[in-house]
Each structure stands twice: as structure tokens, then as C-alpha cells.
Amino acid sequence: MLASSSMGMSPISLLAAWQDWLLHLSLAPGKQAELALKGLEKIQRFRGFLAASAAAADGRAACITPLPQDRRFAHPGWQSLPFSAFSQSFLLWQQWWHNATTGIAGVSGKHERLVEFYSRQVLDMVSPSNFPATNPEVIERTMQEGGANFVAGFQNLLADLTDHLDGPPDGASDAFRPGHEVAVTPGEVVFRNELIELIQYRPATGTVKAEPILIVPAWIMKYYILDLSPENSLIRHLVGQGHTVFCISWRNPGREQRDVSFDDYRRLGPMAALDAVQAITGSATIHGVGYCLGGTLLSVAAAAMARDGDDRLASLSLFAAQVDFDEPGEIGLFIDESQLALLEDVMWSEGYLDQRRMAGAFRMLRSQDLVWSRLVSRYLLGDRPELNDLMAWNADSTRMPYRMHADYLRQFFLNNDLAQGRFRVGGRAIHLEDIRVPTFAVATETDHVAPWRSVFKLVHLLNTDIDFVLTNGGHNAGIVSEPGHPGRVYRLLSHRDGQPHPDPDGWTASAPKQPGSWWPAWTDWLDRHSSGEVAPPPMGRADAGYAPLCAAPGHYVLQP
Template identity: 50%
Template sequence: MPAQPSGSDAAVDAIDRSFHAALARFTGGISPAALALAFADWQLHLLASPGKQASLAGRAIQNASDLVDAMVPRHAIFQPWSVIRPPENDRRFTGSDWELPSFNLLAQAFLLTQQWWHSTTIGIHGLAHSNAAIADFALRQCLDTVAPTNFAISNPEVLRKIMETGGGNFVYGLHNFAEDWQALLAGARLRSDQTYVAGKDVAITPGKVVYRNELIELIQYSPTTPTVRPEPVLIVPAWIMKYYILDLSPRNSLVRYLVESGFTVFMISWKNPTPEYRNFSLEDYREFGVDAAIAAINSLRPGQAIHAAGYCLGGTLLSIAAARLARERPDCLRTATLLAAQTDFTEAGELTLFINESQVSFLEDMMWRQGLLGTAQMAGAFQMLRTNDLLWSRVVRDYLVGERAAPSELMSWNADATRMPYQMHSDYLRRLFLNNDLAEGRYQVNGRPVALSDLHMPMFVVGMLRDHVAPWKSTYKINFLADADITYVLTSGGHNAGIVAPPSEEGHSYQVLARKAHDPYLGPDEWIKRAPSHEGSWWTEWTRFLAAHSGQPVPASLPAGAAEKSAPLDDAPGSYVLEQ
């Protein structure tokens, strides 16, 4: 048995953790040691690679020569983007003004610089891939701050606005800046993020809270059809954000679509934890979250198997709960649906860049001091992943152009963040991201490891083509982890916009291909070549899947409380979703 730390050791540990927590306030939660180690590894290997240095010097000379050639076009006809074009996902330089010679050459010079610095972090023998990725990410963040789009004098859209308004755009921009600064000082949401209010503009599908404990409220939505499928649908959203991403306004509500398609829908609404919840673990979230919701539904619908669906972290937690139920109660779940949910974290996107021992320990010390991970730290982490879309484009629009972006349900929801308890987030980072315990069969529930290979119920899995949080190839890995019939869908869009894809809205598309449990494994690159493409929303594909695995419709019934079918506790959306 390991020796218990002495009182002096505990005091030393407390001093160090307090120092790290204070330091984290100035670094945005990023470990300086992790960043320094990555840059040291990159620089030392680059210094020891004279061939790579010569190649970089040659590329720099070639880039300069190409740019000079573009400045002096042949036949006096300027060709925009003759040297380099913006990547498909870079929307900074869209618009005809960026094809004017002076602005176009400036944009190309920036893109060449960005490309050159990226090349300095790849193809270096001996450099750890993780450290190369961290260095590349950090360099990109630095370069993004000096992009020509971020300055009035080099942004044609801003210059055009100055001419149109006589400089009035700066007055409006200053007003927007002052308004936002006051809101930040007061700890409130920005005015532009308060447009859509839960229970008033979004999360308005009628229903009742039929069960509540210290961690969740369980909402049952009222039927709109005379008959419903006998198997209820339970949706487990991520607790990192409010559940109503799946119940926005009526035209964008997945919940409403399911109800109108003849399904009885239950939704978990997570409590927004306070520091008193610091010791709630990931296992507590499973026990008082998914397991408690299933038990409540079982008491309301005895004998009926459940269609369980999980989004993002909720899907990961559902996978854990389903693996345990598959071993102990194999008939409990009729199907399992995973929406942008990862079960193997070896290729979990740019979020893994800073998931190493140094970074996780640093975050743990920060959360240890606070008791939780605050909304500001979480929002900052996601902004770093998409600074062009979530930060710089907003700065330019609000403060330089002087115009607020059009109200958006998704942006309003995105700003309505939640906190996460210290112990739960530590478990999540260490057991799943850092150690990959779930995929490798080490994750324990009630003292026994669970295995995803125990999942035998039909599964419907959705990945998003442009998902930066849960890359689709990562979500696809369930195909070789579970022993089940799996229908995999790859839909257009990103992590959130790909989920909110109502059939009434144009521009959505998806690929789908199903495989039986005994079929040979098909890799993701081969899958995307074989899977047929369809125009429209994946929502229709999911309802067909659910209907195919459901019984014949039965008369619909109104929501009732789970405690011996008592009266409901509250109207939807309940009280937990309104907590700030």
C-alpha cells in the first residue's frame, strides 16, 4: 500500500497547485510548460536539420519570386490568386474586393507566409507529431492576429464602409465595443448573444418535467399525433452546453420533428453545476444522469425497450451506460444513436493538441482551486480552435465595420454555456482523452471494465464532414469497436450546424451506408467512396431507422411524473436550463 503523504508534503502540493491555478488566469488555462516543451522540441530538431533549413530557405526565395511575378503581370492583365488561393474553409478573403490587385497581393503574401510557417513544422525527422502539431497551432494563432482582414487600412470591406458612412462606422463600432466591455465587466452575456431566450424563443416544444434529481431534469414532450411508436426515444445531450441545441425554434427543432413524426421523446436537461458539485465524477454523471433517466422511463413505460440517443459528450456517456446495460440488461435498449460522439480518442481533433500530462495536470490545478471549469475557460478553448470564425470575424464586423451580425439561434445558444465540476472533467480528460480507457477496455463501471464490443443493438451513428470537435473519422471508429449492425451517416456541416439540419431548409446533404455486424470492416476512406450521397436532411434517415426498429403505433398518452406516475413537476423547459 503506498505511503500516505505527510502534512508537509500536502502543504507543498497545495502551494504548487495554488500557484498553477493563479498562473492559469493569465494563460487562459494553457500550460506554459507544455507549450515550452513543444517549441523546444521543434526548434532543437529544426536546428539539427540543415537539409530542412536549406529547403525552407529555397521555398522562401521561390515564394518571393512568385509574388514579384504576380505584381508584374504578363500582358498587363492582373490575375487574382495566381500564386496561392485561400483554403476552402478560410472565408476571410471572400468577396470581389479581395480580387483587386493591391488587396489580392496582400492576401496572397499573407497566405504564402502562413503556408511557409506551416512547412517549418512538418517533415522534420525525430520531431514528435504532437509537439509539431502544437507548434503549428500556436504559430497559426499568432499569424491570425496580424491577418490583413483585421486592420482597417488593409481590409477593403472596412475601407468601403468608411467611404459610405464618412467614418461613421467607427462611431458605431466604438459604441458596440463599449457595450460589450460593460457586459464583460459585469459578468453578463454580450447583448448580441441575448437575442434568443430559452423558454420564450427557443426550447418551446410543449412538454413536462417528469423526473428531477440533483443532476438532471427529465422532460417528456407532449404528443402531437393520435398514435405514437411504443418505444420511447431518450436523448442525452452534452452537459458542456444547454440541451436546447436539439430544440431551437420550431422550424429548427429536432425534438419537435421527432414528436411530429409519431415518437414519444424524453430529453435530459443537465444542471448547471456550482462549486459545491466539485466532487461529482464522470460515474456520477452516468449514474444520476443516463441511468436515472432510463430508470424513470422504465417506471413510466414498463416493459418497453428504449431508443437511446446521445449528442457529443452525451453520446460518449451513453456508450458507457449502454455497454454496461448490454451486459446486465440486454433488452433495455432497442437501438443506440450517437451524434458527433467519440468513443475512441486517439484522433480526436485539435482538442487533443494540449491533452498531455503537463496540460491535464495544469487544468486540474486550475479546476481544483475553482471547484469547476468555468464558462469563460470553456468558451476560450473553443474560440482558439476557430479564431477566424468565432473571434476575429466578430471583431471586424462589430468594431471596424460597426455592424452587429444578424441574430442567430446557434450563436445565442453557443453563448449560453455551462460549467463543469472539477472531478468529472478531470475523469473525462484523463480516462478518455489521455488514456483512452473506453476504447481499450479499461473503463470501469461499478468496479468492472465495460467493453464496447458488448454493444449488439442496432446503431445509428452520425458524423459531420467539417467537425472540428469530433472529426468524422474519429466517430467512425465505432465500426470496429462495437459488434453491432451500424448505419453510419456522414452529413454536411460542422459540429453544431450539421446537427441542426431541418428538412425544410435547403443546402443539406449526407452520405449513408449500413453494415451488418458480421460484414468485413470497411475503412473510412473506402466508406466515403462507396456510400451513396443524398440531398436533404439526415433527420429523415434517422426517423426511418427508428420506425424500422419500432413496433406498431399505439394510442398516445400525456406526460406523467415518474414517481408512481404522479403529477409532472414543471412545464418544459424546466428550471435547470434557465440557470446561469
């Protein structure tokens, strides 16, 4: 009941953070005096701004500018009085609250980040951009359309409420159906167990690289993020470059999978898939590719294989994948003992965690873009953004089994067992340092799920050659970055084993930006780590127990 009313977040955890902050602030007269002085300084700055704006012909004087990612006040109307006064006073007030919630002696780092984060959420609610009377863009649209924008906004509101009352959709939008508009790269399901379907894609070239590719996507998402529309499908791109590609499609678990463990995901996922790929292609080695949580799982599998002398991996490619969770970013704000106790109770009751229970937390990470700007756009301006394939995929959510997700959150996010050498597979500890295969890692600059500095720790943790790419974009859009995508740039680090380890901020300050998609750089890297070309393997192999079962995208991806 508590989880239902709090969007799956623990109010006990939040209360403890606010209490820690308030009690220590009350015992810090020096900090109180500093805040009073800063408040007076901001009042003086605002008075100077008003005077300068009244005297300036164009009214463009400013005493504070928004952060680069803050686009709420980009409309030209915000440059003129009285709207410039609204935005400037709000930004000054926002800056003061940042000072008030940080730098207080005695407050734990976790609680400080929580209080600062939630104070931003409250301030975002009262931003002048959210109200029609104080938003010049809304006023301008209302005058142009005679109020028709509010009629359209009310219709949008009714449609959204109807969708909510009718319950969640069974899958993606009718405009982007897996197997029809998206996930259309030709292939066959060649293996199925209680947890995965393995898809083998048809070759598009006369010869293929000798080593096949196995893709392990995250189980928290449908696999076709990597096979969206034909023009931005990473899988289609790989097939077109002469690679034999296999991809795991995870089952959408229900109550009956409540006791499936993290190790079951390793054993029935990448390990079972490696057996199938090797049996079908006859290749001694395979390129392993992991995305997000799939990359974490693949790293666990690779470390266990290295420990056990299993040398079937030719290389590792890890996209937006963390193995060290000491600095997981703002998503880590929602992971502590109190939060896990709440989630574990919910999952024990239901048998799984529906991703929608954490949707509120994920939206809060980018509330300006995912909550308030959408409210203004849909309900005040009356706009209804056109759905694209990435948005449709994002709505096609999945569930996480009780035992597996509890194991994952506690052992990785809370205890950081993998990076600390405490994670056990088969009763014995595994160590990331044992991984010796060449590795290609990709991180994205504005990733709120796997922050790029956290992903960069792969360079320090793996004792092997690592090529690291930092590309612009977010957790999903930065990975779905096809050649020709406008505005894409990336940095590339080639770190050889034995070289001094670079500092992430020092590296980004000196590394040149390269225009375009990182996909060609990755496929060139794969080519350098391939042993030549061979004839395409058969689609499945019946004599080895891997006969084609059905056409891609298979059945599991269509499960509601």
C-alpha cells in the same frame, strides 16, 4: 493565477513544444536547406505574380489560392493591386511556415501539431484582412459611409467592453429565453434528482411508436440545443413523427457538486432516466439517443448494460459522439499532462470548471471565423450581426464538476481507456464490443470538437449493424439540420455486422451525396426498429413515483 492570464491553457506545455521543434530544426541542416530553397521559390513565384498582374488588364493573375475554408480574401477588391499583392504574399508566407513547422525528424507528433497550430494563430493575427489600410472591403465601406463604419465599430467595442466588465450574462439573450422563444415544445418534468430533470413531451399524434425515445444531451451544454425555435427543434420534429420523447436536462453544477464523479453522471443520468421512462410508458425497450458527450456517456451505459445482461435498449443513436479519443482533432492539442495539471488545480480551487475558462481554446480552433473575422466585421465594418437562437444558446454556458471533469479528461482524452477496454464501471471493465443493439451514428464534416473520422471509428468498434451518416456543417449546425434547411447534404453508410469494414476516406470518395436533411433518414430508421404503434402513455405516473412536477423546460435549464 496562471490560468486566468493564459485563458486556461498551459504555457509550460506550449514551451516544451516550441523547444522540441527549435532544437530538432537546429540539428537538421537538410531541412534548413529545404526551407531556404522553398523560400527562394516563393519569392520567385511572387515576383512572377507581380509582373503578370502589372501586365494583365484585369489584374487577376494569382500564384496561390486560399484554402477552401479561408474566406478572408473573398471580396472582389482582393483581386486588384495592391491588395492582391498583400494577400498573395501573406498566403505564400503562411504556406512557408507550414513547411517550417512540419516534417522535422525527431519532433514528436503532438509537439509538431502544437507548433503548427500556434504558428497559424500568430499568422492569423497579422493577416492583411485585419487592418483597415490593407483591407479593400473596409476602405470601400469607409468611402461609402464617410467613416461612419468606424463610429459604429467604436460603439460596438464600447458595448462589448461594457458587457465584459459587467460580468457574464445570467443566461441566454432576452430575445431567446428558454420556455418562451426557445425550448417551447410542450411537456412536463416528470422526475428530478440532484443531477437531472427528466422532461416528457406531450404527444402530437393519436397513436405513437411503441418504443419511447430517451435523449441524453451533453452536460457541457444546455439541453435545448435539440429544442431551439419550433421550426428547427429536433424534439418537436420527433414528437410530430409520432414518437414518445423524453429528454434529460442536466443541472448546472456549483461548488457543492465538486465531488460528483463520472459514474454518478451515468447512474443519476441515463440509468435513472431509463428507470423512469420504463415505469411511465411500460415499454420493455427504449431507443437511446446521445449527443456529443452525452453520446459518450450513453455508450458507457450501454456497454455496462450489455455486460450485465440489461436489455432495455432497443437501439442507439449517437450524434457527434466519440468513443475512441486516439484522434480527437485539434481540441486534443490542449489535453496533455501539463494542461490537465493546470485544469485540475483550477477546478480543485473553484470546485468546477467554468466553460468560459476554455472559451479561448475553442475560439482558437476557428480563429479565422470566431476571432478575426468578427473583429473586422464588428469594429472595422461597424456591423452587428443579428443574434439567432443557436448563437444565444451557445452563450448560455454551463460548468463541469471538478471530479467528473478530471475523470473524463484523464480517462477518455488522455488515456483513451474506453476504446482500449480499460474503463471500469462498478469495479469491472466494460467493452464497447459487447454492444449488440442497432446503432445510428451521425458525424459532421467540419466538426472541430468530434472530428468525423474519429466518430467513424464506431463502425469498427461496435459488433452490430451500424448506419452512419456524414452531413455537412459543424458540430452544432450540422446536427440542427431541419428539413428544408438550405444547402444541406449527407452521405449514408449501412454497415451490417460481419461485413468487411470500410475505410472512411475510400467510403466518402465513392458514397453519393444525398440532398436535404438527415433527419428523415433517421426517423425512417427508427420506424424500422420500432415494433408498431400504441396509444400515447400518460404524462408521468404518480402511482409509480413519477408525478409531473412542473411544465417544461423545468428549473435546471434556467440556472445561471
